Every structure is written in structure tokens, then in C-alpha cells.
Amino acid sequence: xxxxxxxxxxxxxxxxxxxxxxxxxxxxxxxxxxxxxxxxxxxxxxxxxxxxxxxxxxxxxxxxxxxxxxxxxxxxxxxxxxxxxxxxxxxxxxxxxxxxxxxxxxxxxxxxxxxxxxxxxxxxxxxxxxxxxxxxxxxxxxxxxxxxxxxxxxxxxxxxxxxxxxxxxxxxxxxxxxxxxxxxxxxxxxxxxxxxxxxxxxxxxxxxxxxxxxxxxxxxxxxxxxxxxxxxxxxxxxxxxxxxxxxxxxxxxxxxxxxxxxxxxxxxxxxxxxxxxxxxxxxxxxxxxxxxxxxxxxxxxxxxxxxxxxxxxxxxxxxxxxxxxxxxxxxxxxxxxxxxxxxxxxxxxxxxxxxxxxxxxxxxxxxxxxxxxxxxxxxxxxxxxxxxxxxxxxxxxxxxxxxxxxxxxxxxxxxxxxxxxxxxxxxxxxxxxxxxxxxxxxxxxxxxxxxxxxxxxxxxxxxxxxxx
Amino acid sequence: xxxxxxxxxxxxxxxxxxxxxxxxxxxxxxxxxxxxxxxxxxxxxxxxxxxxxxxxxxxxxxxxxxxxxxxxxxxxxxxxxxxxxxxxxxxxxxxxxxxxxxxxxxxxxxxxxxxxxxxxxxxxxxxxxxxxxxxxxxxxxxxxxxxxxxxxxxxxxxxxxxxxxxxxxxxxxxxxxxxxxxxxxxxxxxxxxxxxxxxxxxxx
Numbered sequence: 001x002x003x004x005x006x007x008x009x010x011x012x013x014x015x016x017x018x019x020x021x022x023x024x025x026x027x028x029x030x031x032x033x034x035x036x037x038x039x040x041x042x043x044x045x046x047x048x049x050x051x052x053x054x055x056x057x058x059x060x061x062x063x064x065x066x067x068x069x070x071x072x073x074x075x076x077x078x079x080x081x082x083x084x085x086x087x088x089x090x091x092x093x094x095x096x097x098x099x100x101x102x103x104x105x106x107x108x109x110x111x112x113x114x115x116x117x118x119x120x121x122x123x124x125x126x127x128x129x130x131x132x133x134x135x136x137x138x139x140x141x142x143x144x145x146x147x148x149x150x151x152x153x154x155x156x157x158x159x160x161x162x163x164x165x166x167x168x169x170x171x172x173x174x175x176x177x178x179x180x181x182x183x184x185x186x187x188x189x190x191x192x193x194x195x196x197x198x199x200x201x202x203x204x205x206x207x208x209x210x211x212x213x214x215x216x217x218x219x220x221x222x223x224x225x226x227x228x229x230x231x232x233x234x235x236x237x238x239x240x241x242x243x244x245x246x247x248x249x250x251x252x253x254x255x256x257x258x259x260x261x262x263x264x265x266x267x268x269x270x271x272x273x274x275x276x277x278x279x280x281x282x283x284x285x286x287x288x289x290x291x292x293x294x295x296x297x298x299x300x301x302x303x304x305x306x307x308x309x310x311x312x313x314x315x316x317x318x319x320x321x322x323x324x325x326x327x328x329x330x331x332x333x334x335x336x337x338x339x340x341x342x343x344x345x346x347x348x349x350x351x352x353x354x355x356x357x358x359x360x361x362x363x364x365x366x367x368x369x370x371x372x373x374x375x376x377x378x379x380x381x382x383x384x385x386x387x388x389x390x391x392x393x394x395x396x397x398x399x400x401x402x403x404x405x406x407x408x409x410x411x412x413x414x415x416x417x418x419x420x421x422x423x424x425x426x427x428x429x430x431x432x433x434x435x436x437x438x439x440x441x442x443x444x445x446x447x448x449x450x451x452x453x454x455x456x457x458x459x460x461x462x463x464x465x466x467x468x
Numbered sequence: 469x470x471x472x473x474x475x476x477x478x479x480x481x482x483x484x485x486x487x488x489x490x491x492x493x494x495x496x497x498x499x500x501x502x503x504x505x506x507x508x509x510x511x512x513x514x515x516x517x518x519x520x521x522x523x524x525x526x527x528x529x530x531x532x533x534x535x536x537x538x539x540x541x542x543x544x545x546x547x548x549x550x551x552x553x554x555x556x557x558x559x560x561x562x563x564x565x566x567x568x569x570x571x572x573x574x575x576x577x578x579x580x581x582x583x584x585x586x587x588x589x590x591x592x593x594x595x596x597x598x599x600x601x602x603x604x605x606x607x608x609x610x611x612x613x614x615x616x617x618x619x620x621x622x623x624x625x626x627x628x629x630x631x632x633x634x635x636x637x638x639x640x641x642x643x644x645x646x647x648x649x650x651x652x653x654x655x656x657x658x659x660x661x662x663x664x665x666x667x668x669x670x671x672x
Binding site: 023024025028149155156157158159160161163165166169170173176177180181184188191192194195196207208211212213214215216217218219220221222223224225226229230233234236237240244247443444445447448452453454455456457458459 | 480481482500501502503504505508520521522523524525526527528529530531534536539540541542545559560563564567568570572575582583585586588589590592593595596597599600602603604606607609610611612613614616617622623624625626627628
């Protein structure tokens with residue numbers, strides 16, 4: 001690339017998506033470089049903590065499988081405790097990745113290119129954590145394959161009328177489609193890494209996974225169409241996944257669960273928590289890896305606006321639920337909600353309310369939307385709030401059922417707590433491995449949003465390359 | 469006859485036959501996407517069909533410049549959608565109404581309403597698998613061996629290089645004439661690619 005063609009990054013009206021006058025090669029260098037050198041020492045320190053937590057998770061799972069689900073706090077009347085709370089929490093986090101990669105792609109939001117790769121990776125790892133919890137919650141993990149329609153000696157089939165089975169299909173299809181989507185996006189970037197590789201072993205491995213990609217236009221033609229179709233398929237899919245998760249609750253007849261508002265409200269909450277997690281991870285990653293010119297302040301601000309929007313939607317849903325409970329005139333429904341706000345779990349309810357509805361309202365102020373420490377703090381608070389939302393929904397509706405003699409207060413055990421903490425170890429370990437070995441920014445896509453990628457860009461600079 | 473057909477199909481994937489003497493084609497490097505697109509237009513207008521451009525990202529308008537039509541992926545994907553939907557419907561109907569009917573609180577053995585989530589999920593899954601499988605098939609990937617990899621310069625096709633490759637299998641191909649055309653279109657350098665071996669700068 002000659003010097004005159006890869007400089008000057010200014011768009012007339014909108015601010016540039018990539019700052020710092022980067023050319024094509026600068027982008028390749030800035031992103032690929034991190035997969036080729038020793039990671040920074042912060043990486044090792046985080047990895048030490050995460051892999052320790054991962055070991056804790058393994059131990060807890062082994063302990064659970066050996067002893068049975070009695071080691072958790074789940075009991076009558078709260079039969080669904082932390083495992084389901086954690087499942088919904090993790091699967092919700094995954095949603096932001098698909099929103100960024102698919103929905104923003106369909107809406108031609110070009111700023112997504114800088115963050116979609118890492119957000120999609122986060123989706124995959126969050127869904128792995130999510131799939132873990134229902135799997136170990138079934139009690140007899142060794143017969144988990146009964147949830148799949150496999151011919152067997154009992155001649156039994158799964159119950160297709162059950163929302164729990166819909167969940168098995170929804171979450172595993174979501175995982176597979178997200179994985180395919182992510183991998184298709186990775187292929188051109190893996191080819192970039194392959195072409196830069198110095199040692200033969202690395203070149204072979206990358207050569208295998210990049211499928212012999214050469215950037216041929218005949219290939220790009222089919223590739224781009226496929227990517228568009230995958231985005232169009234993933235868009236309804238991501239909306240369906242959390243809807244199906246909410247059916248686990250909404251299709252039952254428990255007061256506080258049996259409401260039609262659940263699917264849209266769960267989806268909004270999922271996007272809300274997912275964006276918060278993307279923000280937590282990217283604020284750290286862009287700083288540690290020095291890619292502030294690719295993931296710019298403007299990207300963070302746009303994410304803050306989405307957090308504000310979805311947080312307000314979630315808050316609106318909380319208030320609507322209250323209104324509908326009153327309006328329904330169903331005594332049980334009314335009690336379930338009054339009990340949430342004033343009963344023994346009022347502390348959890350008001351934690352949820354303040355973290356999810358009130359705290360994001362600070363994002364109306366532009367200065368706070370552009371303050372890194374504040375963004376970081378909010379992203380953590382939002383995720384705490386969203387965990388409590390699932391806790392409130394699951395536990396408060398169950399702990400006081402129709403028979404007051406069985407009312408009880410739910411307490412988690414140490415195994416509950418360590419398993420949840422351990423799931424963060426699994427998530428972070430996978431994310432750190434991703435940062436170490438794969439390009440964390442979609443290079444081909446970022447190059448495409450540079451003004452130099454437009455063939456007409458050179459019409460204006462005709463005289464310049466005649467000089468070359 | 470059949471061989472010819474296979475070669476024609478492979479050519480649509482960008483896999484070409486080398487000439488008798490082992491020449492695979494000419495690889496020209498261009499300074500930027502603007503010149504590359506003009507060159508592709510010119511090469512296509514001169515009657516070449518076995519050629520392709522290589523760039524680190526898709527270039528807007530290149531399909532038209534190369535004279536390529538719409539991608540066929542959409543048709544393959546809808547085939548997947550129909551397969552998925554059909555499979556999900558059949559699976560739920562056959563398992564719960566035919567093979568082992570179970571009475572669950574008097575509900576019908578099979579009804580559309582509770583079957584929708586699974587129908588939807590499997591439709592999406594099969595569409596996605598067919599889309600990606602179809603993309604790989606139409607592109608002739610994975611293709612671990614490609615004579616273009618012999619060119620040292622070509623590693624930049626995934627970084628910041630813009631290349632045009634004219635295959636020796638094209639009926640208009642002629643080492644000197646084709647090279648002259650590429651040079652005229654603004655190529656910085658033109659290399660001859662040999663199958664099973666090496667690439668060299670062509671000097672006329």
C-alpha cells in the first residue's frame with residue numbers, strides 16, 4: 001500500500017468510525033499483533049484468578065454429581081433456586097453479542113464492526129455457562145441425553161408440549177447458530193493471521209481453520225450473501241431464545257410468572273445485561289491491548305445509550321406488571337407482587353429496581369456517558385441488578401405458594417455460591433483464551449468501513465496516484 | 469465431456485486447470501481498490517472469463533465489474549428452511565401422535581400451537597447449516613492447496629494488497645498479451661504462477 005492512499009480518515013458529516021488516521025495495514029498490525037506475541041502480564045494475572053475459579057467450579061460439579069442436588073439450597077417450596085437464576089442470567093448476557101452481530105448488521109449500524117467479534121465470543125461463552133446449569137440441575141446428569149429425541153430401548157420420546165424441552169432446543173440451536181455465525185466471520189481474519197504466520201506449525205493450524213481463504217471476489221460474493229442471511233436468521237432467533245426461556249415461567253400457573261408480558265420483557269432485560277457485560281469486558285480489553293482507536297469513546301457512548309434505552313424498557317415492564325396485577329383483580333396475583341416489594345425479599349426487589357431502572361438514568365447526561373470510570377461502574381451495577389431480577393422472579397414467586405403452612409425463606413448453600421462464582425471462572429478463562437489466540441476485532445469488516453475501501457474514494461484523489 | 473463440465477463448475481469456484489507447461493496464470497498487483505475495479509472491468513471487457521480479484525475485504529461494485537450475477541445462496545438456504553420445518557413437524561407429529569401417544573391432561577396428541585417453538589428452532593438451524601454448507605460448496609472451500617500461495621506477495625491479499633489473477637485456462641490467455649493488458653490497466657507488478665512449484669516475475 002502506498003503512503004498516499006492509506007492516510008486521511010475523514011468523513012464529511014459523521015465522526016470517523018476509526019480514529020487516529022489508520023490505514024489497512026495499521027489495522028491488520030494493531031489487531032493481529034496481540035495474537036502473535038506474549039500476552040501482557042495483566043493477562044497472566046487474570047488467567048490465574050479465572051482458572052482457579054474454574055477449578056472451583058469443577059470441584060463443585062463433582063461434589064454435586066456425587067451427592068445429588070440436595071447440596072444446593074433448593075427445597076420445597078423453592079424448587080428452582082440459584083441454578084435457574086444463573087441459567088437465565090447467563091443466557092441473557094449472551095443476547096447482546098447476537099444483537100450487535102445480527103440486528104445492528106441488518107440496520108447497517110457500521111459502528112458494530114469494531115465490537116462484534118468480541119461480543120459474539122462473549123455470547124458463545126455465556127451460553128456455555130448457561131447450558132451448564134440446567135444440565136447439572138437435572139440431578140442425574142448421566143441421562144441428560146433423554147432431553148434429545150434419540151431412539152432408545154424404552155421407546156420413549158421427549159415431551160414436545162413442555163416449555164422445558166423447547167428450552168433445550170432453543171438454547172442449543174442458539175449456541176450452534178451463534179458458533180457458525182462467529183466462525184464464518186472469523187475465516188477471512190484467520191487467513192490474515194495465516195499469511196502473517198512465521199512458524200510452520202502455526203501456519204498449518206491457521207491454514208486448516210481458514211479453509212484456504214484467498215479473499216477472491218467470487219468467494220466474497222457468496223460469503224457476503226451468506227453473512228447477510230445468517231444475520232437475518234439470527235435476528236428472530238435471538239428474540240425467540242429469551243422468549244422461550246420466559247415460557248419456562250410464563251406457561252406455568254404460578255402467580256407472578258403467568259403473564260404475557262414475559263417474552264418482550266425478558267428480551268429487553270437480556271439485551272440490557274448483555275450490553276453491560278460487553279462494556280465491562282471491552283473497557284478493560286481496549287485499554288490493556290491499546291486498541292482505543294478502533295473501539296473508540298463513541299462506541300462506548302452508543303452502548304451506554306442502548307443500556308439507557310433497554311434499562312428504561314425493563315423498568316417500565318416492572319411497573320406494568322404491578323399495574324396489571326392490580327387491574328386483574330386476582331387476589332393471588334396481587335399478593336405475589338405486594339410480597340415482592342414489601343415481603344421478606346424486599347431487599348432484593350429494591351436492589352433490582354435501583355440497579356436496573358434508576359441507575360442507568362444517569363446516562364441522560366452526556367458527560368457521564370463519556371466517562372470511563374462511570375461506564376465501568378454502571379456496567380457492573382447493571383449486571384448485579386439483572387442477576388437480582390432473575391432471583392426476584394424465581395424465588396419470590398415460589399417461596400410463598402398457595403398453602404401458607406409451606407411458606408419458607410430460601411437460603412443458598414456454600415455450594416450454590418461457589419458454583420456461581422466458578423461459572424465466572426469458566427466464562428473468563430474462555431474469554432482470555434479467545435483474546436490470546438484469535439483476532440479480537442473483525443479486521444476485514446473494520447477495513448471495509450474505512451473511507452479508503454470505497455473505490456470512488458480514489459476518483460477524488462486521481463492526481464495523487466498518478467504520481468505513484 | 470463430463471470432464472469439461474466438471475472443469476466448468478470448478479471454474480465458477482475459482483479453481484482453474486494449469487496449462488500443459490505448468491503455468492497456472494498471471495497475478496498482478498494493483499495499488500488500491502479503485503484501480504483494481506477499473507482493471508477488472510477492463511479485463512472482463514477484453515473477453516476474459518477465468519479471472520478473479522483478491523482483496524482483504526469485499527469491494528463494493530466488484531461483482532458488476534467482473535460480470536458476475538447474483539449469488540445462489542438464497543435458494544440453497546430456503547431449501548434448508550423447508551427441510552427444517554418439515555423435519556420438525558414430522559418429528560413432533562410422529563413421536564407424539566403415532567409412535568407413542570401419551571394423554572397429557574386431555575390435550576390433543578398433536579396440535580400446531582405447542583409445536584411452533586420447535587418448528588421455528590429447527591427451521592433456523594437447518595437454514596443456517598444449509599447457508600454455510602452451500603457457501604462452502606459454491607466457493608470450493610476448504611481448498612488447502614492453491615497455486616497462488618506460491619507467490620510471496622500474495623500473502624498481502626489478506627492484509628493490504630489488491631490482486632487480479634488471470635488463469636491460464638482462459639481461452640484468451642497469452643503470457644505476453646495478457647501481461648500487457650494488466651500493465652496497461654495499472655498493475656504495479658505482474659508475476660507468473662506455476663502450478664506445483666514457484667512464481668516468478670515475468671520479464672518480456
